[in-house]
Amino acid sequence: MELIKNGIRIDGRKKDELRDIKIEVGVLKRADGSAYVEWGMNKVYVAVYGPRELFPRFLRRSDKAVLQCKYNMASFSVDERKRPGPDRRSVEISKVTRGALEPVVLTENFPESVINVNIEVVQAEAGTRCAGITAASVALADAGIPMKDLVPACAVGKVSGEIILDLCKEEDNFGESDLPIAMIPRTGGISLLQMDGLMTGEELEEALNLAKKGCEIIYEKQKEALRKRYKGDDHD
Numbered sequence: 573m574e575l576i577k578n579g580i581r582i583d584g585r586k587k588d589e590l591r592d593i594k595i596e597v598g599v600l601k602r603a604d605g606s607a608y609v610e611w612g613m614n615k616v617y618v619a620v621y622g623p624r625e626l627f628p629r630f631l632r633r634s635d636k637a638v639l640q641c642k643y644n645m646a647s648f649s650v651d652e653r654k655r656p657g658p659d660r661r662s663v664e665i666s667k668v669t670r671g672a673l674e675p676v677v678l679t680e681n682f683p684e685s686v687i688n689v690n691i692e693v694v695q696a697e698a699g700t701r702c703a704g705i706t707a708a709s710v711a712l713a714d715a716g717i718p719m720k721d722l723v724p725a726c727a728v729g730k731v732s733g734e735i736i737l738d739l740c741k742e743e744d745n746f747g748e749s750d751l752p753i754a755m756i757p758r759t760g761g762i763s764l765l766q767m768d769g770l771m772t773g774e775e776l777e778e779a780l781n782l783a784k785k786g787c788e789i790i791y792e793k794q795k796e797a798l799r800k801r802y803k804g805d806d807h808d
């Protein structure tokens with residue numbers, strides 16, 4: 573399959589172009605904070621609850637809140653019906669999501685308690701962990717949880733020998749490598765970096781620069797979505 577032709581990708585994008593991203597804040601009435609992200613064909617809801625008392629008690633920490641993240645992909649979110657419930661992949665994504673978000677959340681302000689982050693993917697088309705992390709940090713802010721920063725995330729990869737931003741499904745399936753990355757813009761830190769496939773050191777450097785560019789654009793969209801939510805008087 574020819575994935576890049578004359579610098580144009582299979583879905584019409586340039587190498588450094590993101591898919592269309594739309595972020596909405598405060599979409600779920602019963603959650604303390606929530607967000608919805610449409611990212612290309614991905615559709616992801618995040619509901620945040622807490623800080624609240626953690627049960628069972630033995631899981632409590634006297635020095636900080638426990639951040640519990642749960643990533644779930646609906647059975648109807650992919651072409652072939654996915655078996656419902658947790659699997660190895662969702663357990664892994666839940667774990668790396670927590671790792672990506674924890675550095676920015678002031679968990680030390682809420683000892684003995686829990687903050688729950690529920691990520692529900694209702695339509696999946698590659699890049700859902702990054703969409704989930706992007707939405708989750710906005711939902712945490714919507715819940716009023718003190719944070720040092722938001723966490724934009726996007727994938728970069730190598731396809732047909734080229735370094736590209738934000739892989740679509742075909743690129744994810746047939747490309748050479750895929751690196752989901754989450755950033756903490758204020759410090760320039762990276763809180764998630766995974767790699768599937770191979771790259772040279774030089775290519776990795778190029779990929780990281782491209783990811784930074786993508787995350788900067790997403791960061792602006794996150795802030796814009798929060799501003800939109802809190803400048804009007806339409807929230808309950």
Ligand code: ADP
Binds near residue numbers: 702
């Ligand atoms: P990410 O969604 O973060 O890119 P993966 O690389 O594991 O995570 O998955 C890439 C894509 O493959 C998903 O976004 C989804 O479209 C598809 N996919 C993942 N798991 C399944 C599954 N069990 N059945 C069908 N498609 C799946």
